[in-house]
Amino acid sequence: MDYRTVLTTCTYCGCGCGLYLEVLEGRVVGTIPCKTSPLNEGKLCIKGWNIHEFVHSPKRLTHPLMRKNGALTPVSWDEALDFTATRLREIRDANGSDSVAFLTSAKVTNEENYLVQKFARAAVGTNNVDHCARL
């Protein structure tokens, strides 16, 4: 028997509602709002209630893709990161630091958002940082 409830945080927006995902035989089958989460107190919006549905979606990106000859092609993380770093440096050197902007996300953790802004300011040298949840 393999039925587990896994405590996690909703990734749909920046609120951070607490929820349990029901996992049956390794597959996520349901969502239960966490009663003791101080933020949402056992409540969810319609997106949160259905968050289990996207986990196994075949439409999800599971590896980096790069456009080569007009077609998205799976590549290794090393290749994707090397390409991004090289192009970022080229663009910055040619046009200045403020020619680059960083858009962070509600779907990642506070720590990851911190890293993005730190990278933007310290590594690239721009204050052009914005966020998808600044509606």
Add this chain to the structure above:
Amino acid sequence: MIDKIKMEVRQLFDSGKIEGFLGLREFNGHVGPHLFTDGADLEGLVLGDRKAPGDSRYPLNKLLITIARQYPNETFGVLSRGCDERGLKMLFGSNQLDPEKVVSVGIACPQELADACECMKPFPDSYVAGQPAEAREFESVARIDAIGLDERFKSWLGEFAKCVKCYGCRDICPMCYCPECTLGGRNLIDVGSLPPESPVFHLTRALHMAGRCIDCGLCSQACPADIPLRTLYKKMADIVDEEYQFRPGFSDTTKPCLNILGEASKH
């Protein structure tokens, strides 16, 4: 109280009567549903009384349907309050769970919870722990009934206007097991638009609670807009009781009352 429950669950495992126990567990600082599969490891098992009695209750019966379908040969114990037991009876009656495969481990609710719930029977038929609290009348229903019809209707429309159409009342409901839901039917409900059609959306659900709602109150707790759904469904239960002499989980028959044709079918 928790020790008595743990002892009972351990005995059920040891005697081979159950292969799993669906209860609540405090883990990582939160209380949530958990399937215990080893009688020797019941660490963290709690009753859902974290800061106040019954403040972290979950629709365990509903989760049990999912589990029982996956493991039809296993027998499961499940933590049951009075409302949960009423739910079990109804789910047995509508063939959603097999009574031969479910062992209810009952607890009686404290008076504080029974008062807050206005519960007509705050304890299961048999319980391992707790003292039976006194039943309470539906005072919330009486308060609303005391208002004149026009004002009452206006008051409900005001409540429904707060709805964000999250479907949480349905999703948390232990009696909402239908594979196809009327509230998701495009022919009846404008599913993709906000706000929901008022009062059709809410009254449709209320009608579907007729002869079903076991008054656990999880819908009201799950509502982000604090719509007093429980009061609405309590009223619905009163109407059904008056018309059909049937109250879900209380009556001898556990078949939903609207499934019974009654005298009219004999003509």
